[in-house]
Amino acid sequence: MTLRWWRFAGRNLFRHRRRTLLTGSIVVVGFVAVTMTAGFMAQTFDALRGATIDALGGHVRVFDPRAEGKTDEEAQAYLLDDWEGLSRLIREDRRVVRVLPKLSFFGLVVKGERSVAYLGTGTDPALEIASGHAPEMLVQGAYFSNRDGEDVMLGAGLARSLGAKAGDLVTVMTATPDGALNAVDADVTGILQYPIKEVDDRLLFLPYRTAARLLKAEGKVHVLAVRLADDGQTDSAARSIGAVARAAGRPVAVKTWLETAAFYRQVRLLYIAIFLFTGIVLAVVVVLAVANTMTMSVFERTREIGTLLAIGMEREQVRRLFLLEGLLLAAAGAIVGAIASLLLRAVLNAMGLQMPPPPGGTRGALLFIRFFPSAYAAGFALMTATLLVASWWPARRASRLDPVEALAHV
Amino acid sequence: MAILEARGLTRVYRVGEERIAGIRDATLSVAEGEFAVLAGPSGSGKTTLLNLLGLLDRADEGTLLFEGRDVSALPERERSRLRRERIGFVFQAHQLVPVLTARENVALAVWIRGLPEGECRRRAGEALEAVGLAELSERRPETLSGGQRQRVAVARALVGGPAVILADEPTASLDSETALGLLGLFAALHRERGAAFVFSSHDPAIVSRARRRLTLRDGRITSDDLSFGSGAGA
Numbered sequence: 001m002t003l004r005w006w007r008f009a010g011r012n013l014f015r016h017r018r019r020t021l022l023t024g025s026i027v028v029v030g031f032v033a034v035t036m037t038a039g040f041m042a043q044t045f046d047a048l049r050g051a052t053i054d055a056l057g058g059h060v061r062v063f064d065p066r067a068e069g070k071t072d073e074e075a076q077a078y079l080l081d082d083w084e085g086l087s088r089l090i091r092e093d094r095r096v097v098r099v100l101p102k103l104s105f106f107g108l109v110v111k112g113e114r115s116v117a118y119l120g121t122g123t124d125p126a127l128e129i130a131s132g133h134a135p136e137m138l139v140q141g142a143y144f145s146n147r148d149g150e151d152v153m154l155g156a157g158l159a160r161s162l163g164a165k166a167g168d169l170v171t172v173m174t175a176t177p178d179g180a181l182n183a184v185d186a187d188v189t190g191i192l193q194y195p196i197k198e199v200d201d202r203l204l205f206l207p208y209r210t211a212a213r214l215l216k217a218e219g220k221v222h223v224l225a226v227r228l229a230d231d232g233q234t235d236s237a238a239r240s241i242g243a244v245a246r247a248a249g250r251p252v253a254v255k256t257w258l259e260t261a262a263f264y265r266q267v268r269l270l271y272i273a274i275f276l277f278t279g280i281v282l283a284v285v286v287v288l289a290v291a292n293t294m295t296m297s298v299f300e301r302t303r304e305i306g307t308l309l310a311i312g313m314e315r316e317q318v319r320r321l322f323l324l325e326g327l328l329l330a331a332a333g334a335i336v337g338a339i340a341s342l343l344l345r346a347v348l349n350a351m352g353l354q355m356p357p358p359p360g361g362t363r364g365a366l367l368f369i370r371f372f373p374s375a376y377a378a379g380f381a382l383m384t385a386t387l388l389v390a391s392w393w394p395a396r397r398a399s400r401l402d403p404v405e406a407l408a409h410v
Numbered sequence: 411m412a413i414l415e416a417r418g419l420t421r422v423y424r425v426g427e428e429r430i431a432g433i434r435d436a437t438l439s440v441a442e443g444e445f446a447v448l449a450g451p452s453g454s455g456k457t458t459l460l461n462l463l464g465l466l467d468r469a470d471e472g473t474l475l476f477e478g479r480d481v482s483a484l485p486e487r488e489r490s491r492l493r494r495e496r497i498g499f500v501f502q503a504h505q506l507v508p509v510l511t512a513r514e515n516v517a518l519a520v521w522i523r524g525l526p527e528g529e530c531r532r533r534a535g536e537a538l539e540a541v542g543l544a545e546l547s548e549r550r551p552e553t554l555s556g557g558q559r560q561r562v563a564v565a566r567a568l569v570g571g572p573a574v575i576l577a578d579e580p581t582a583s584l585d586s587e588t589a590l591g592l593l594g595l596f597a598a599l600h601r602e603r604g605a606a607f608v609f610s611s612h613d614p615a616i617v618s619r620a621r622r623r624l625t626l627r628d629g630r631i632t633s634d635d636l637s638f639g640s641g642a643g644a
Contacts, residue, residue: 310466311519407505
């Protein structure tokens with residue numbers, strides 16, 4: 001198709017400027033909706049991924065292979081020995097930023113007359129602070145810092161149920177791996193607000209060494225959480241960490257954060273499903289609007305189409321002419337849509353709108369719509385495909401007109 | 411040599427249960443460089459016969475030869491090619507594309523053949539000059555008078571260098587002075603270019619200007635008078 005065909009198609013679009021502008025504005029709105037939704041989704045996925053990796057302590061989790069496939073309760077019995085030796089081995093990989101020891105336990109936490117079930121984690125305070133994210137969750141008191149201290153931090157939901165605040169004394173009770181009951185009195189140094197409510201309602205942190213004494217598991221961990229410098233290296237790092245550990249005679253199981261994070265996967269699937277549904281509805285609206293416009297155009301130009309066929313234009317050329325009109329409308333709509341989308345994004349991001357918490361979350365966040373180039377490319381592709389579909393039937397109808405009947409059309 | 415030769419052409423239309431013959435058993439021959447008129451009242455079959463001769467429609471019966479070749483059963487694509495390259499059309503209403511200039515309307519008839527842009531522009535310019543509209547070539551149809559539009563349509567029919575130009579009531583929407591002027595243009599172009607002209611009309615003043623008159627009535631050719639009229643086309 002040469003430039004003159006495009007020029008001809010372009011002029012045809014401007015026969016009825018108001019109608020073309022109205023139809024084009026539907027394309028623009030469709031494009032803006034696609035790019036804004038995708039940008040918002042991309043930002044949400046990024047934030048949720050970051051929060052999930054933070055919550056897990058790192059990108060890769062290393063644990064006793066016997067715990068694989070077990071329930072949390074069953075997995076309590078399987079601990080990795082000499083975590084510090086294993087940690088040194090893992091840190092030899094240049095992609096690794098830090099390795100956090102994690103001891104998991106559960107039981108009851110008691111304050112006065114109240115006792116509430118908790119899910120506890122023993123971790124290294126200095127390493128947690130170094131990871132940068134944990135202190136951000138602090139809503140009251142201070143983040144614990146004493147590696148040997150009998151200090152505890154509680155999730156805001158758990159603290160509320162317990163009626164505890166920073167500075168209170170609570171008793172943390174649990175069962176050791178061999179089944180004995182043990183307890184420790186600890187000062188509440190801080191209250192954390194965790195973004196996932198179900199976790200926040202049960203969250204409890206002890207310094208690793210205190211937790212190890214409580215569980216009678218000194219030098220052992222349930223999990224080593226490995227933080228990497230680059231998200232994109234997760235899979236390859238996980239494979240090599242497993243291989244290095246096994247080569248050193250340390251049989252371990254290794255999982256990436258994505259394999260562990262069922263919640264993240266579910267939320268992602270839910271958002272994608274909503275996005276697809278919205279996209280389909282938008283596409284149908286655009287198809288109907290454009291098909292209506294093009295059908296009217298074919299009807300109004302019936303005699304002209306008859307003339308074109310009479311002077312020898314091929315039916316294929318007539319069809320292409322109408323398809324080109326659809327393509328031009330898609331391109332113009334997408335270009336204007338991209339500009340509108342960038343402007344709207346800048347305005348919305350500058351407004352500082354507070355969003356409600358995500359599913360299962362406890363904290364909202366400021367609305368931020370990321371610039372997501374793939375969404376603009378996808379929007380362009382979607383609008384092009386949609387307008388081609390919308391133009392197809394009118395174009396086919398035009399190309400199949402009988403020239404004699406078309407010339408006699410009134 | 412005959413450009414067009416029709417033998418027993420019949421075209422029947424179905425209107426509900428009824429079958430109406432638009433043209434019946436039409437036999438005629440149009441020679442190279444001929445200037446002929448199809449005369450007859452409205453509904454006599456002039457347009458139907460022109461549609462058949464111009465390969466716009468297919469006869470139910472009979473044979474049509476174009477430049478000696480039987481084109482009755484030609485596939486659609488080949489009929490389009492013949493219309494594009496060997497036949498020029500002028501319609502009752504000018505039937506110009508409103509979004510194109512006069513030059514582009516004329517060039518359209520050759521750029522659908524895939525000729526280069528420059529060649530199309532050159533040919534269109536020449537055709538417009540031949541019909542006396544070179545100065546108005548960049549004007550759009552809505553800014554031209556009825557006679558000027560019809561001249562642009564004539565230029566569009568001429569631009570491809572056709573063997574025959576078929577014109578269906580080309581003067582019907584024009585006043586009598588403009589109509590006679592257009593017919594004079596037909597005659598001049600016919601003399602200069604040598605293409606055969608076949609046009610239809612029910613206006614006696616127009617009909618009398620043709621050398622050959624084929625009269626139609628109720629779908630039949632009732633007479634074929636050679637050396638009729640003033641011979642404007644000679």
